[in-house]
Amino acid sequence: MEIQNAAGTLSALAHAGRLEIFRLLVQAGPQGMAAGDVARATGILANTLSTNLNILAAAGLVTSRREGRSIIYSAGYDAMRELLTFLMEDCCAGRAEICPPLAAISRDGGEGRAC
Amino acid sequence: MEIQNAAGTLSALAHAGRLEIFRLLVQAGPQGMAAGDVARATGILANTLSTNLNILAAAGLVTSRREGRSIIYSAGYDAMRELLTFLMEDCCAGRAEICPPLAAISRDGGEGRAC
DNA sequence: ATGACGATTCTATAATTCGGGAAATATAGA
């Protein structure tokens, strides 16, 4: 992954509204959620939501499919995995044993029970 | 971690220059690097670098200590771990078997078990 | 004390991003 690409992906997530949307979709899982449901769940205005969903989609962080009148959005796990990998690449000069982030995540999944 | 906090941390990383700086420090490991060495390694202007190091420091992504005339910066692994944990919280609706992001990270991290 | 060096802060300008009103587009049902 290129650094510009990674910065763009991070930029897409670096916004409280978009981060809320993204996490909602991550939690919704692969089946996704209709844009309108996201709007209702978050209280975000329809046009603002649409703009932000597009920004997330451009970064590959969400994907969409139409279902009747609704457009269903779901989290783009591949882009997420690439981003996390990029951030931790060559971490701690390749010595994983001194790498607190990876150790903590691997050990207990974090305080929120990530998995 | 609060969502505003996480968005702020992501925002600090969502900039090609700062991301380059951060990764350089991640790779340098806990011993860190002097600001001047970072400037030389990246070609970033001293004042711009200083501003961006301050932004990263405000997010907890780097820490600093003075050593003679130099100021040594190192990656803030705790903030990084918290951010990664937050991003993956409740990932994939609790179904680890469909959680590529964490599996990939755990694999690269060596002995950590997948999810 | 003076000069050199490493780094930061101040300041101004340029560029980007945000939010939401209004209008447009797409689909489904009557």
Place this chain on the structure above:
DNA sequence: TCTATATTTCCCGAATTATAGAATCGTCAT
């Protein structure tokens, strides 16, 4: 077709962020 619903696109003022020149601060050596 007409109408209602779902979503997107266009636009623009306001707010934020980025960059770099100049000045300043802190430390070390002479």
